[in-house]
Amino acid sequence: MSVDRRKLIVDAASKSFALFGYKATTMDQVAKLANVGKGTIYTFFSNKEELFDEIMNRLIQEMKLVADGEYDANRSFFDNLNRILYKILDFREKHQLAMKMAHEVRDMGTPKALEGLNKLEGAILSYIQVKIQTAIDKRELKICDPEVTAFVMFKLYLALASEWQHSHSPLEKEKITELFQLYLMRGLAEG
């Protein structure tokens, strides 16, 4: 068989969405980047949104894979959290798509980009939530609402890994995992 045209399209679209965002990525451009006729895209995806969905689902799946690959049921919640966080922070490039979506939502309000981000956020939150529930059952975490706790962990992650650098120099990933431990796990109270 000849080259896998579907993969060509998905790869080209991935790059384009991450580089230019949802709106600024045109089907003509994707076709040209993938060295494929525009009509060919529509034999695999019924519209632009479906193509975008596939890319987002891939990102989500990839992050799950990274997390699952690092997760070890025999280790403690903190240990797993630390190592997964660390691994995820290594993927700053992979974050580029999510970053671009966030930017686009912020300064253009593209609805499809917002939808994609929400889906990603939802996937991350429910992943964390399950791990939290497990840790509570194992008496590793204090009793708490897993949904609120997952939400807080995610927001803390965003604050340290992304928002902080809006007005300061970025924190090292070692620093971020360390702060995570201090603030959320051990707590600030002395003694």
Add this chain to the structure above:
Amino acid sequence: MSVDRRKLIVDAASKSFALFGYKATTMDQVAKLANVGKGTIYTFFSNKEELFDEIMNRLIQEMKLVADGEYDANRSFFDNLNRILYKILDFREKHQLAMKMAHEVRDMGTPKALEGLNKLEGAILSYIQVKIQTAIDKRELKICDPEVTAFVMFKLYLALASEWQHSHSPLEKEKITELFQLYLMRGLAEG
């Protein structure tokens, strides 16, 4: 003397900025609301921005007053934090200006609204930062970077008091202070 025209203007502008935002508040409207000729506004404020600055400074000062009024050097950092947080959460109406600014920045990107919000955020952050440093010196808090810690506390506050309700029913203010204690102070780690 006749009625205090300056106060009339500031009060009218306060209401209008909180109700309609920066951009949608016109000087004509403020003049009409204050029952004052438009030219009169310019005898007190050299332009719209200066009028807005005065309103923001009043908000900042008012919040400081609330915080300082509740602060008691003899009590613990946690105790003070809790009570101040509680008091601030009571002022949901007073937050309306800040909320409106946040909305306006989010979906119109008005630069002056952003500037105002940043000023408010900066004031809050440096206020918290000083209290944190004091608490560290008193060995009430573990040693930590007061700037990052103030930032994290502020973000946690925003997450619980504002962002959470974007996709869930709002948390009671009792719940918010309780979660603050759990996550940041005592920490999630069991045992």
Add this chain to the structure above:
DNA sequence: GAGTGACCAAAAATGAAATATAGTCATATA
């Protein structure tokens, strides 16, 4: 029959004319 790009309708960008707004100042008022 898988792959294509010229083609079309719909959406978005453009820009010029119409409107609204910040800021001024000659005049009114007390």
Add this chain to the structure above:
DNA sequence: TATATGACTATATTTCATTTTTGGTCACTC
């Protein structure tokens, strides 16, 4: 004569008709 004012102006914003771009189709090619 101090202060207060609103008609006025220059600038910024909105509107809207026109042009351009783009998502999606389909008759045709290889």
